[in-house]
Amino acid sequence: MSGGASVGMIQHIPILQVAIPLIAAPLCSLIWRRDLAWLFTFLVTIAAFLMSLHLLDRALVEGPFVYELGGWPPPWGIAYLIDPINATVLLIVSMIAVVVLPFARKSVDAEIDERSQPLFYTAFLLCLSGLLGVVATGDAFNIFVFLEISSLSTYVLVAMGAKRSRKALSAAYNYLIMGTVGATFYVTGIGLLYMVTGTLNLVDLAERIPAIGESRVVEAAYAFIVVGIGLKLAMVPVHTWLPGAYAQAPSMVGAFLAATSTKTAIYVLVRFTFDVFGPDYDFGLFILDKVLLPLALVGMVAGSVVACYQTDLRRVLAYSSVAQVGYMILAISLVSTAGLAAGVLHLFNHALMKGALFLALGCITLNTGLLRGGAVTVEGIAGLGRRMPLTMGAIVLGGLSLIGVPLTVGFISKWLLIEATIADGRWWLAAIIVGCSLIAVIYVWRIVEAAYLRASDPDVEVREAPLSMLVPVWVLVIANIWFGVDATTTVSIARQAAAVILGDAP
Amino acid sequence: MESSLLEFLIPRLNYVAVVLLMMIGLYVVISRGNLVKKIVGLNLFQTSVFILYISVGKVEGGTAPILTGQPEVFSNPLPHVLILTAIVVGVATTSVGLALVVRIREAYDTIEEDEIEDADEAADAALEVKS
Amino acid sequence: MRHHLVLRVVSKILMPFIILFGLYVQFHGDFGPGGGFQAGVIVAAGVILYALVFGLETARAAVPDRAVLILVPLGLLIYAGTGFVTLFLGGGYLDYDVLGSTPTAGQHLGIIVIEFGVGVTVASVMVAVFYAFAGRSDEIEDGDW
Numbered sequence: 001m002s003g004g005a006s007v008g009m010i011q012h013i014p015i016l017q018v019a020i021p022l023i024a025a026p027l028c029s030l031i032w033r034r035d036l037a038w039l040f041t042f043l044v045t046i047a048a049f050l051m052s053l054h055l056l057d058r059a060l061v062e063g064p065f066v067y068e069l070g071g072w073p074p075p076w077g078i079a080y081l082i083d084p085i086n087a088t089v090l091l092i093v094s095m096i097a098v099v100v101l102p103f104a105r106k107s108v109d110a111e112i113d114e115r116s117q118p119l120f121y122t123a124f125l126l127c128l129s130g131l132l133g134v135v136a137t138g139d140a141f142n143i144f145v146f147l148e149i150s151s152l153s154t155y156v157l158v159a160m161g162a163k164r165s166r167k168a169l170s171a172a173y174n175y176l177i178m179g180t181v182g183a184t185f186y187v188t189g190i191g192l193l194y195m196v197t198g199t200l201n202l203v204d205l206a207e208r209i210p211a212i213g214e215s216r217v218v219e220a221a222y223a224f225i226v227v228g229i230g231l232k233l234a235m236v237p238v239h240t241w242l243p244g245a246y247a248q249a250p251s252m253v254g255a256f257l258a259a260t261s262t263k264t265a266i267y268v269l270v271r272f273t274f275d276v277f278g279p280d281y282d283f284g285l286f287i288l289d290k291v292l293l294p295l296a297l298v299g300m301v302a303g304s305v306v307a308c309y310q311t312d313l314r315r316v317l318a319y320s321s322v323a324q325v326g327y328m329i330l331a332i333s334l335v336s337t338a339g340l341a342a343g344v345l346h347l348f349n350h351a352l353m354k355g356a357l358f359l360a361l362g363c364i365t366l367n368t369g370l371l372r373g374g375a376v377t378v379e380g381i382a383g384l385g386r387r388m389p390l391t392m393g394a395i396v397l398g399g400l401s402l403i404g405v406p407l408t409v410g411f412i413s414k415w416l417l418i419e420a421t422i423a424d425g426r427w428w429l430a431a432i433i434v435g436c437s438l439i440a441v442i443y444v445w446r447i448v449e450a451a452y453l454r455a456s457d458p459d460v461e462v463r464e465a466p467l468s469m470l471v472p473v474w475v476l477v478i479a480n481i482w483f484g485v486d487a488t489t490t491v492s493i494a495r496q497a498a499a500v501i502l503g504d505a506p
Numbered sequence: 507m508e509s510s511l512l513e514f515l516i517p518r519l520n521y522v523a524v525v526l527l528m529m530i531g532l533y534v535v536i537s538r539g540n541l542v543k544k545i546v547g548l549n550l551f552q553t554s555v556f557i558l559y560i561s562v563g564k565v566e567g568g569t570a571p572i573l574t575g576q577p578e579v580f581s582n583p584l585p586h587v588l589i590l591t592a593i594v595v596g597v598a599t600t601s602v603g604l605a606l607v608v609r610i611r612e613a614y615d616t617i618e619e620d621e622i623e624d625a626d627e628a629a630d631a632a633l634e635v636k637s
Numbered sequence: 638m639r640h641h642l643v644l645r646v647v648s649k650i651l652m653p654f655i656i657l658f659g660l661y662v663q664f665h666g667d668f669g670p671g672g673g674f675q676a677g678v679i680v681a682a683g684v685i686l687y688a689l690v691f692g693l694e695t696a697r698a699a700v701p702d703r704a705v706l707i708l709v710p711l712g713l714l715i716y717a718g719t720g721f722v723t724l725f726l727g728g729g730y731l732d733y734d735v736l737g738s739t740p741t742a743g744q745h746l747g748i749i750v751i752e753f754g755v756g757v758t759v760a761s762v763m764v765a766v767f768y769a770f771a772g773r774s775d776e777i778e779d780g781d782w
Contacts, residue, residue, distance in 0.1 A: 015720075015730040023717040026710030071732035141588055148595045155602055159609070166613040170622055173606045177535060177544055180599050184552055187592060188528075191559050194585075373633040572669060594674055594759075601766050608770060 010054075014067035014080045017051045017090065018136055018146075020044060021129035025122050034117035038108070041121040042101040048132065049094040056087035060496060066138065066203075074138070075201040081138030085344060085497035089135045089267045092351045096259040097128050099355065103472040104252040107362050111250045112160055120160055124256075127153040134264045140190045140200045140276075143268060144183060147232070150264075151179045154257060158249040164365075165374030171244030178241045182231025189224030192217050205276045219283045225272055226287060233265035235292075235329060236299035239322050246318035247375065251362025254314060258321055259355040263347045266328050270340070274501050279335055293333040297432060299326030304439035308446070312375040316443050317357055320402060323436060324350050330433075331417055334424050340498035341491070342416035348490055349401075349409035349483070356476035357398040363391045363465035363473060370460060378446055383456025388464050392451045394473045399444035401480045404437045408484040412491070520561035527554035539619040541610065545603045552596045559585040559592075641690075648690045655683035663756045664749070673752040677759025684764050693771050705765045712758025716751045723747070 009016075024044040031037045058065065064083035068074065082090075112120050130150025134143055155176045161168035194200055196217050197208040212218055227238075234242040246254050277284045303323030310316045324346070331343030361376055367388075370380045385392045401408035414433060421429040456462070464470070483490050515522055527550055534547025563585030571583035607617055614622050663676030688696030720731040728735035733747025 009724070012724060012730060019717060019720060019730060023714065023721070026713040026717075029710045030707070068729060069731060071729045071734060141591075145591060145595070148599070152598055152602055155606070159606055162609065162613070166610075167626055169606055169610045169613055170626070173541065173603065173610065176599065176603050176606065177548065180548055181532070181535065181551065183595075184555055188555050188558065191555065191562075194559075195562050373629065570670070590672070590674060605766075605769070608773060612773075 012067070013051050013054055014065075014082055014136060015069060017048060017055060018080075018129055018133040020051075021048055021125050021132065025125040025129065028125055029119060029122040031118050034109075034114055037118040037121045038101070038105055041104075041125060044125060045094065045097040045101050045128065048128065049091075049098040052087065052090040052094040052132075055082050056084070056091050056493075058082070059084045059087040060493065064500065075199045075204040078137065078139040078142050079201060079203075080136050081202065082136065083497075084493065084500050085267065085270065086135055088344060088493060088497055089263060089347065090132060092263055092348055093128070093131050093135065093260045096256060096351055096355050099472045099475055100252055100256050100359070103255070103359055103362065103469050105468050106466050107252050107366065107469060108250065110366055110368075111164060113163065116160070120157070123153045123156045123160075124253075126150075127157060127256075131260055131264050135267055138202045140193070140202060140205065141187075142200075144187050144190065147186070147268075148183055150261070151183065151232075154245075154261060155179070157253045157257075158245050161248045161250045161253070164250070164371075165248060167244070167374075168248035171241075171248040175241040175245045178231055178238065182228045182238070184228070185224050185231070186228030189221040189228060192221035192224065196221075202271065202276055206278065209277060209281075218277075222272075222277060222281075222284055222287065226269070226292070229265055229269045229272070233262045233269065233329075234322055234325050236295050236302060236322065236326070239299065239303075239325075242322060243315050243318040246321065246358075247312055247314040251358065251365050255355050255358035255362060258317065258358050259351040262321065262325055263351060266325070266332075266343070266347060269329075270332060270343070270501065273332065274335075274340070279502055285335060288333040288335060292329055296326045296329035296333060297429075299323060300330065300432065300436045301326075301439075304436045304443070307443045308439065310443075311377045311379075313361055313377065313381070313447065314358070314375065316447070317354065317361070320440065320443070321350075321354060323440075324354075327413070327417060327433070327436075330429065331420065334420055336420060336424060337495070337498050337502055338416070338420035338423055340502060341494045342413065342420050344497050345416055345490060345494035346413040348494070349413045349480075352409055352476055352480050352483070353398055353401045356394060356473055356480060357402070359469070359473045359476065360391050360394040360398065363469050364388065366465055366469070367460075367462050370462065378450045381447070381451050382454040383451070384462070385452035387456060387462045390470055391465055391473070394470075394477045395451070396448055397477050397480065399447060401484070403440045403444055406484075407481065409480050409487070409490075410484070412484055412487045416491070416494075520557060524554045524558045524561075527551070527557065541607045541617045541619065542604070544619075545600055545607070548603070549596065549600060552592070552599075556589045556592060559589050644690055648686055652683055652687055655686070656680055659683065659756075659760075663752065666752055667745070667748060673755025674759050677756040677761075678763060680756070680760040681763030681767075684760075685767050688767065688771065693768075697768065700764060702768060705761045705768065708757055708761035709765060710758075712754040712756070712761065715754030715757065719747060719750050719754070 021044055024040065028037055028040055031040060059082050064081060066074065067080040067082070069078040069080065071077070108117060108120060127150050130146045130148075130153060133146030134150060137143055137146065155172050158175060159169055159172035190200065193205060193209075196212055196215060197205055199205055199208060209218060231238045246258055249257065273279075273284055273288065279285075300323050303319045303321075303326060307316045307319035307323070310319060328343045328346050328350070331339045331346060334340075364370055364376050364381060364384070370376060370384075372380050381392075397408070401410040404410040404414040414437060418430045418433055421427075421433070531547050531549070531551030531554060534550060535544050538544055538547065563582040565579060565581045568579045568581035571580040571586065610622065611617050614625055616622060616625075659676045659679035662671040662679060663673065664671075666672035666676075684696065684700055687699065719736075723732045723735055724730055726735040731747075733744045734740040735743060736746050737743030
């Protein structure tokens with residue numbers, strides 16, 4: 001490539017961000033050796049990560065920019081829109097992918113058939129490109145297409161946990177049914193919007209919807225879209241697919257999904273609520289305050305409480321994720337820059353927390369003697385604090401972050417969220433947030449108590465996890481502490497993202 | 507009262523069809539325990555969305571949206587393209603779902619949802635007794 | 638299906654016409670209803686008909702597993718690859734204008750190529766799914782009918 005062409009390539013990065021993992025997927029299915037497939041996937045995720053760093057940098061410096069697909073200007077063509085909130089979520093997804101891949105090498109070897117591994121990595125690349133596409137695109141129907149690409153590959157990835165336990169199959173089936181219903185609701189909403197505005201481009205929709213005024217069709221479209229996306233982000237009461245899917249998936253898949261799939265759905269919700277329908281859309285405000293806020297509170301409380309009763313540790317983390325999604329929806333329903341900034345920040349922080357915890361559980365899963373019926377249980381980890389010190393140390397620190405102890409990212413998220421609720425004048429919300437953090441202490445303490453204060457089973461042979469699996473875990477744990485001690489970068493990016501999307505001066 | 511309801515519905519027959527199919531499809535998904543029947547219900551539900559898009563894309567007096575060189579009134583081609591994509595997505599979802607049902611049948615020997623739940627609970631209870 | 642002579646003779650005669658019709662639908666997508674997905678399904682239906690009437694092993698000999706598993710990613714590579722070709726030729730991603738001497742010729746060529754990619758992938762995926770499902774249980778004997 002000549003110098004002129006490579007300078008030109010930089011401007012195509014918005015589409016290359018999605019196109020490179022997408023074209024890597026069929027190439028990966030043609031590779032028949034599993035270690036080459038892993039290496040190829042790892043290189044692709046590194047490329048995706050570097051591209052998302054560039055996009056975030058450009059979005060923070062320049063402001064929102066548009067890339068036209070196929071040379072057709074919007075609204076006729078599909079446009080990819082990158083602004084700070086977009087680029088942040090792109091960074092989260094690609095960062096988690098890059099960290100999870102080195103972990104995957106030994107973990108996937110242990111959990112998945114050797115012949116199926118290239119196809120496993122193919123499905124992973126499809127899932128990655130689908131998630132990146134959902135976030136990067138600026139066209140409503142394109143969101144549906146990429147949403148389904150990522151969802152279908154997720155169903156397949158979850159089902160590949162069947163080697164460990166046959167429950168993975170029914171968990172994947174449940175997820176398929178609920179996910180497809182959600183996506184179909186979303187596409188119905190988009191159809192209703194298209195009927196009244198005649199466009200599918202997000203920016204164009206944002207301009208045309210206020211002109212329609214009072215309209216039942218727009219309200220119905222809003223309702224369909226919120227319910228459809230709510231299914232995808234595991235909002236109570238349509239969250240029931242999440243515990244099964246996260247618990248039964250292979251370890252690497254569980255970590256990747258817990259850290260990314262709900263985040264992209266929350267981004268789509270934010271984009272539609274604040275950008276397309278606008279923060280002064282009366283019906284939207286009504287729904288946010290009277291429907292989403294109570295559901296978020298139920299999710300926070302119920303998720304934390306149910307987590308305390310689970311024996312399978314991955315289900316504990318899954319229900320904890322339901323509670324954390326509740327926090328993020330609470331942040332969104334405040335409809336203020338401070339609230340939205342807290343929500344965006346929590347997207348990043350929660351990815352760090354849950355990624356580290358699920359990866360650490362994956363390290364424990366490697367020692368199959370600890371599994372009870374294919375699951376890591378509270379009994380199974382008895383006494384592990386001494387025999388797997390690095391892994392359990394990571395779990396303890398991740399747990400402290402979940403609770404929101406100062407010096408961890410969890411504390412920064414909760415602090416910003418409480419600040420936002422108090423600024424809104426709703427003290428009782430702040431009280432509920434603190435209450436749920438206290439409930440989190442209970443389920444984290446169960447894990448810590450079993451690992452450090454009980455005697456271990458002497459018959460089971462236990463070794464510390466291999467280095468290639470420990471390093472990703474501790475990278476995420478150290479990131480937890482780093483961004484908890486010095487949160488200036490992440491908070492300022494979150495504030496800028498919120499300001500741009502709400503239309504205040506950046 | 508009766509005739510005005512009919513008068514209201516007859517010109518909007520396509521929306522009636524959409525609502526009927528959507529509700530029937532959702533009902534089948536929720537109420538039937540057989541895994542294959544759920545997938546059938548899902549397909550019905552998706553078909554209602556296809557009808558919604560295509561029926562509103564028809565322009566009165568418009569013909570098929572294929573350029574013939576003569577000035578004519580064409581129906582809107584965009585919904586057709588969107589629904590083609592959605593149909594492909596539906597087919598892919600059905601095949602993944604059916605593949606899962608085949609594997610579930612091999613693992614559990616049944617495709618009834620309540621029997622699968624019972625088998626899972628029995629396996630969990632057996633584990634509890636063991637440990 | 639040894640005993641069902643009429644079925645066997647008729648489907649043997651029809652098979653090439655089915656494939657031909659599929660190709661017609663594929664390449665006349667810009668003049669009438671048609672395109673990649675429809676054509677792919679028609680071709681796959683022909684192969685599945687062959688497998689139903691003459692048995693899975695005969696069909697597998699005619700359209701081998703290996704070929705199908707290579708065709709599946711190939712179609713997607715053709716589609717995404719066209720995008721990269723337009724990138725290297727100086728246009729945007731999937732900007733067909735740069736593919737031909739005039740923008741119209743470029744658009745025409747671009748659409749034909751990507752629709753062909755779609756057709757290849759859809760046909761091979763349908764056949765692959767059928768092989769995967771049918772290959773899991775024993776073949777049904779004639780007496781079972």
